[in-house]
Amino acid sequence: MIPFLDLQSINKQYRAELIEACTRVIDSGWYIGGKELEQFEHKFANYCGTQFAIGVANGLDALILTLNAWKELGKLKDGDEVIVPSNTYIASILAITANNLTPVLVEPDNQTYNIDPIKIEEAITSKTKVILPVHLYGQLAQMPEIMEIADKYNLLVLEDSAQSHGAEIDGKKAGNWGDASGFSFYPGKNLGALGDAGAVTTNDQELAQMLYALRNYGSHEKYKNLVPGMNSRLDDIQAAMLDIKLNFLDREVNHRREIANLYLTQIKNPEIILPLSNVDATQYHQHVWHLFVIRSKNRIALQKYLADHGVQTLIHYPLPPHKQQAYKEWNNLSYPISEQIHEEVISLPISPTLSLKEAEKVIQLCNGFKV
Numbered sequence: 260m261i262p263f264l265d266l267q268s269i270n271k272q273y274r275a276e277l278i279e280a281c282t283r284v285i286d287s288g289w290y291i292g293g294k295e296l297e298q299f300e301h302k303f304a305n306y307c308g309t310q311f312a313i314g315v316a317n318g319l320d321a322l323i324l325t326l327n328a329w330k331e332l333g334k335l336k337d338g339d340e341v342i343v344p345s346n347t348y349i350a351s352i353l354a355i356t357a358n359n360l361t362p363v364l365v366e367p368d369n370q371t372y373n374i375d376p377i378k379i380e381e382a383i384t385s386k387t388k389v390i391l392p393v394h395l396y397g398q399l400a401q402m403p404e405i406m407e408i409a410d411k412y413n414l415l416v417l418e419d420s421a422q423s424h425g426a427e428i429d430g431k432k433a434g435n436w437g438d439a440s441g442f443s444f445y446p447g448k449n450l451g452a453l454g455d456a457g458a459v460t461t462n463d464q465e466l467a468q469m470l471y472a473l474r475n476y477g478s479h480e481k482y483k484n485l486v487p488g489m490n491s492r493l494d495d496i497q498a499a500m501l502d503i504k505l506n507f508l509d510r511e512v513n514h515r516r517e518i519a520n521l522y523l524t525q526i527k528n529p530e531i532i533l534p535l536s537n538v539d540a541t542q543y544h545q546h547v548w549h550l551f552v553i554r555s556k557n558r559i560a561l562q563k564y565l566a567d568h569g570v571q572t573l574i575h576y577p578l579p580p581h582k583q584q585a586y587k588e589w590n591n592l593s594y595p596i597s598e599q600i601h602e603e604v605i606s607l608p609i610s611p612t613l614s615l616k617e618a619e620k621v622i623q624l625c626n627g628f629k630v
C-alpha cells in the first residue's frame with residue numbers, strides 16, 4: 260500500500276536527534292516557557308522573515324488569539340466583518356465566530372482554489388475590518404493584490420498559513436505578507452511537531468506583546484493580568500522537536516516539489532484535472548505542495564480504483580463550511596465554485612518520504628483510470 264502520508268517514516272529520519280533533544284529537555288527540568296521555546300520562536304521568525312514568532316498551542320489558537328488581540332487593542336469589535344474563503348478548512352472560520360466577528364464567505368478562483376481578489380473587493384462593506392486569506396494546499400493566495408486591496412480600504416490582513424510554511428511569492432514568505440499570520444505545526448503539516456503546536460508571526464511589536472500575554476492567562480508579569488487571556492502555550496519539548504525539523508523543511512519541500520513536478524508533467528488523463536492547469540506557473544511558483552489536489556467528475560470511482568490498486572488518497576475537503584451542521588444558518592446559501600470543488604477534489608499521496616518509484620506507480624494508475 261502506498262500510504263497518503265507516513266508520519267512514522269518521516270519522523271524516523273530524525274529519530275536520534277529528536278531523542279537527544281527530548282533528553283535535553285527532560286534533564287533541564289524546565290518544560291514551559293523556557294530556552295527551547297525562545298530558540299524555536301527566534302528561528303521560525305527568522306525563517307519567515309518576520310520580527311516575531313509567538314508560539315501557541317495549535318493553529319486554531321494562533322488565529323483565535325490574533326483576532327482576540329486586535330479586539331483587545333481596540334482594532335476590532337463584536338460584529339465586525341472578516342472576509343474569508345468559502346472553501347477553507349473549518350478552523351479559519353471557527354476563529355472568526357469564536358471572537359463574535361462575522362465571517363463573510365468569498366468564493367475561490369477555480370484554478371488556484373485560493374480566494375479570488377476581485378470578489379474580495381465586491382464583498383467589502385462599511386463593517387469589513389479584516390481579510391483572512393488562506394494559503395490553501397501550500398500555495399500563497401494572491402497576496403500582492405490582496406495587500407493592495409487592504410491598503411486601499413484600510414483593512415487588517417491575517418494570513419492562515421497552516422498549510423504553507425515556506426511558500427513564497429517574489430521571495431517573500433507566507434507569514435510575512437499580512438499584519439499577522441497563523442501557523443499550525445500539527446504532525447501532518449509540512450512542518451509538524453510530535454503533537455499539537457502553532458505560532459503567530461508578525462512584524463507588529465504591539466500585537467506581539469499582546470499575544471505573549473493572551474497565550475498565558477493575559478499576563479505579562481506573574482500574577483498580574485492585563486486582559487482575560489487563555490492558556491495556549493507551545494511547550495518546550497514540542498519547540499525542541501520543531502527546532503530540529505525546521506532544519507530539514509526546505510529539503511523536504513524540495514522533495515515534494517520533485518514529486519509534484521512528476522505528477523504535473525506525466526499525469527495525462529482527460530478524466531483528471533491537474534492543479535494549476537490554466538494558471539501562469541511563473542506567477543505561482545514556490546508552491547510547497549502540502550497537498551497535491553486533483554479534480555475528477557468521477558471522484559468516487561477514481562478513489563476506489565486507486566485504493567483497489569494500493570494507493571491511499573484523501574479528500575480535502577468533502578463538505579464546505581457553509582454546508583456543515585455547525586453553521587446551520589448558512590446551509591441554504593449557495594457558493595457554487597466551492598461546492599463544485601468540494602465534490603470533485605481528491606488528494607494524491609505526496610510526502611517527504613514518498614519515493615519516486617511510488618510516484619511513478621501513482622502516475623501509471625492515474626493514466627490508466629477509465630470510467
Ligand SMILES: *Cc1c(COP(=O)(O)O)cnc(C)c1O
Nearest residue numbers: 317318319348350351421443445
Ligand atoms: C490545520 C489547519 C488549521 C488548524 O491547525 P491546528 O493546529 O489543527 O489547530 C487552520 N487552518 C488551516 C487551513 C489548516 O489546514
